[in-house]
Amino acid sequence: METAEEIVLSLKDLRMSYAEKEILKGINLDVYQGQIIGYIGPNGAGKSTTVKIMLGLVEGYSGTVQVFGRDISDGDVEYKRRIGYVPEVAEIYDNLTAREYLTFIGEIYGLSSEQAEHKAAKLMSKLGLGEVYDTRIASYSKGMKQKVLIISSLLHNPDLLFFDEPLSGLDANSVMVVKEMLAQLAAQGKTIFYSSHIMDVVEKISSRIILLTGGEIVADGSFEELREQNKEGTLEDIFNQLTGFHEHRTIAEEFVAIVQGKEES
Incomplete structure (x- = not known):
C-alpha cells in the first residue's frame, strides 16, 4: 500500500455487539488518501455497522476510530463537514x-x-x-432520486465519500458517468468507500478491495492481488470462495424447477 500517503481513516480493534451478538470482531484498517475502497461482504457481515460508526451515527463500540487523524469519540463533529454519504436506503424530503x-x-x-x-x-x-x-x-423515478442523493453527497466538495449501492436505479449512461466521476475524484485525492453487491462494478472501480464476513476482514488488497492469492477468476468467484457460499447453482436450479412445476415432491 502507498504508505507515504495521508491516512484518512484508521480503525484499531473495532468491535461492536448488539444484544450480546458480536457484529464486529476486531477490525483493523488503515485507509489512505485517494483510494477507492470496495467494501464488500454478505448481508449481516457488518459493513453498514462499520460505516455508521465511522460516520458517527452509531455509538457503543470499542476500539479506536480515527478520521482525518482525529479520534471521533472526542465529541467534535467538525470532521463530518468533510464527508459525503449516500446510504443504501435514504430518507429524502420528497x-x-x-x-x-x-x-x-x-x-x-x-x-x-x-x-x-x-x-x-x-x-x-x-x-x-x-x-x-x-x-x-x-x-421523481427511483433513478432520478438517486441522482439527487449523489449530488447532495458531493455538493460541499467532501474529502471522504461513503457510497452504499450508489448505482441503484440508474440507467446505463448514468452508471458510466458516475463510475468515471469516482475515478476522477480519487485521482484528485478524494477517498471513496464503495459498498455494493454488484461484484463486477466493485472489481472494475476499486483500487483496493476489503472483504468482510462474520464481522472480520478475510481479504484486503487490489483485485489482482486477491486473484493471485485465491487462484479464482472473478471477484464473484473470490467472494464465494472466501464466504463459503457454493450453493448458488443448486439453489438456482431448484428455484427454476419450482417455477416450471418440475420440482421433486
Whole structure:
C-alpha cells in the first residue's frame, strides 16, 4: 500500500455487539488518501455497522476510530463537514423540490444558499435533471432520486465519500458517468468507500478491495492481488470462495424447477 500517503481513516480493534451478538470482531484498517475502497461482504457481515460508526451515527463500540487523524469519540463533529454519504436506503424530503432540498443540504454543510442553489442547478443539469429542478422530488423515478442523493453527497466538495449501492436505479449512461466521476475524484485525492453487491462494478472501480464476513476482514488488497492469492477468476468467484457460499447453482436450479412445476415432491 502507498504508505507515504495521508491516512484518512484508521480503525484499531473495532468491535461492536448488539444484544450480546458480536457484529464486529476486531477490525483493523488503515485507509489512505485517494483510494477507492470496495467494501464488500454478505448481508449481516457488518459493513453498514462499520460505516455508521465511522460516520458517527452509531455509538457503543470499542476500539479506536480515527478520521482525518482525529479520534471521533472526542465529541467534535467538525470532521463530518468533510464527508459525503449516500446510504443504501435514504430518507429524502420528497415533498420538497430538488432546488429546496439541495439548497437545504448545502446550507447544512456550510455553503451559502446562493452557492448551494447555483452549484446544485449546474449539477442537476449535468445529470439530465435541469428541467425538473423546481419539481417536487415525490414525482421523481427511483433513478432520478438517486441522482439527487449523489449530488447532495458531493455538493460541499467532501474529502471522504461513503457510497452504499450508489448505482441503484440508474440507467446505463448514468452508471458510466458516475463510475468515471469516482475515478476522477480519487485521482484528485478524494477517498471513496464503495459498498455494493454488484461484484463486477466493485472489481472494475476499486483500487483496493476489503472483504468482510462474520464481522472480520478475510481479504484486503487490489483485485489482482486477491486473484493471485485465491487462484479464482472473478471477484464473484473470490467472494464465494472466501464466504463459503457454493450453493448458488443448486439453489438456482431448484428455484427454476419450482417455477416450471418440475420440482421433486
